[in-house]
Amino acid sequence: MKVLVTGGSGMVGKNLITSSKFSSFQILAPTSSELNLKELGLVDMYLKKHRPDVIVHAAGLVGGIQANMENPVGFLVDNLDMGKNIILSAKKHGVKNLINLASSCMYPRNAENPLKESLILQGELEPTNEGYALAKIICTRLCEYITNAKEGFTYKTIIPCNLYGKYDKFDPQKSHMIPAVIRKIVEAKQKGRSTVEIWGDGLAKREFMYVEDLVDFIHYALSKLTEMPQNINVGLGYDYSINEYYQAIANVIGYKGRFTHDLTKPVGMKQKVIDTKLLNEFGWKSKTSLEDGITKTLQYYKTLSND
Numbered sequence: 001m002k003v004l005v006t007g008g009s010g011m012v013g014k015n016l017i018t019s020s021k022f023s024s025f026q027i028l029a030p031t032s033s034e035l036n037l038k039e040l041g042l043v044d045m046y047l048k049k050h051r052p053d054v055i056v057h058a059a060g061l062v063g064g065i066q067a068n069m070e071n072p073v074g075f076l077v078d079n080l081d082m083g084k085n086i087i088l089s090a091k092k093h094g095v096k097n098l099i100n101l102a103s104s105c106m107y108p109r110n111a112e113n114p115l116k117e118s119l120i121l122q123g124e125l126e127p128t129n130e131g132y133a134l135a136k137i138i139c140t141r142l143c144e145y146i147t148n149a150k151e152g153f154t155y156k157t158i159i160p161c162n163l164y165g166k167y168d169k170f171d172p173q174k175s176h177m178i179p180a181v182i183r184k185i186v187e188a189k190q191k192g193r194s195t196v197e198i199w200g201d202g203l204a205k206r207e208f209m210y211v212e213d214l215v216d217f218i219h220y221a222l223s224k225l226t227e228m229p230q231n232i233n234v235g236l237g238y239d240y241s242i243n244e245y246y247q248a249i250a251n252v253i254g255y256k257g258r259f260t261h262d263l264t265k266p267v268g269m270k271q272k273v274i275d276t277k278l279l280n281e282f283g284w285k286s287k288t289s290l291e292d293g294i295t296k297t298l299q300y301y302k303t304l305s306n307d
Contacts, residue, residue, distance in 0.1 A: 001222075004028040004052035004095075006037060006086055007059030012101065014167040015211050016056065021219040028052060032059075037082040040089065047093040054097040054225075056218060057086050057139075061132075064176050065268055068129040076131030083139030091146055091153060097225055098155040099218060100143050102136040104207075104233070104274055105129045106159065114275035117159065117231045128268050144230055154225050158217070161235030161274050165211035165293060166300045177242070178208055178294070181249050182301055189255045196250075197260050200267035202243035207273045209235050210293035213286040220284050229278045236286055237276035242267075252294045 003022070007013040008029030016022060017029045028050055035046050037059055061078045068075055083100070090098050107115045108123025120140065125133045143155035164178035172180050188196050217234050240248070246259055279285075288296075 001054065002026040002028065002050070002052045003222075004047075004050065004055045006030075006035075006055070006057045006082070010058060010060070010062070011163065011165065011167045011169070011211055012058040012214060013056075015165065016058070016215050016218060019212070019215050019219070021216065037085055038078060040085045043085045043089040044092065047089050047095065051093070052095055054099070054222065055086060055090050055095055056099045056101070057083065058101045059086075060101075062176075064180065065128045065266060068132055069266075072131040074131075075129070076135050079132060079135035080138055083135060084142060087139060087142050087146070087155065090155075096153055097222075098143065098153075099221065099225070100139055100155065100157045102140050102157050102159045102231075103132065104159055104161050104235070104272055105133045106137050106140065107272070109269050113271045113273050114237065115233070115272065116275045117229070117233060117278060120231070126269050128266060140231060147230060156221075156225060156228050157231045158214075158221070159231060159233045159274065160214050161207040161209050161233070161272075163211045163214060164208050165297050168211070168297065168300070170301055170304065177206065178245065178249070179297065179301070181246055182253070182294070182298055185246070185250055185253050185255045186298075186301070186305075188257060189253055194257045195260050196246070196255070196257060197262055198242060198246055199262055199265035200242070201261050201263060202246065202259070203241055204267045204269070205239040205241050205271040205273065206245070207235050207237075207239040208245070208290075208293075209286055210288035210296070213288050216287070217284055224282070228282060232278050232282065233274035233276060234279060234284075235274045235276065237274065237279075239271065239273040240290070248290055249294055252291065252298055 109126040140157045168179040169175040
């Protein structure tokens, strides 16, 4: 099977193309310089030439609260252009199967947790990442329209919870919470700091899954794409508070200091945990514990520090 993976240099894409689970596949993973997804003409030329059997669309402009707030135009327009271009070009060139990676930020900010797939577009979005969410919603709907047209195309959307792990970004300006906290606490321990600051009161709850578990799910889904629900949450189905994540990371690193809270900083949604009913019925469950995932991510971060 010839599989085109967009976003091959990103966290999900890199973990997929280096996974032993995909070693028997013919993987196409062009860099952004080899295939600019924001240019429809270039996408058309690439798909016409290479004719993949299936596309896993994992490319995107991603970042945490700070990055989203500083660049809402880029998070909306770039992600929308990349998504619609690959989806529409795939249909044009007869690529029958496509997995679109969306995000749990598509769910309404005030939706009742756990978040069910049916809640998409049922309320106001979280303002701190609205642009990104809007782009992902449109691409998700586009896949629905194409699949429901019953022309032999199976374009399905995976909605992962927050992810972390190997090949993550650790730059405080660009990273998500867990890699940012790993770096912050490692540096605090190295420099002998007695306190580490947490944005907000730390009571907001989040669900983070180790990225290799998502790769395992994608591998599982490829052989069952027809049976897979049109939109499916992929995650743990349970969450932890920000304070609990900080403490778990400190425990793995061996940091003995205390935490302070900056109550002037934005924290986003109070809770965001996905409903896993459809996932359980589909027959898949995540395997990596929080402690094991943090340990593996810390080991990867140390390899970056040694480079």
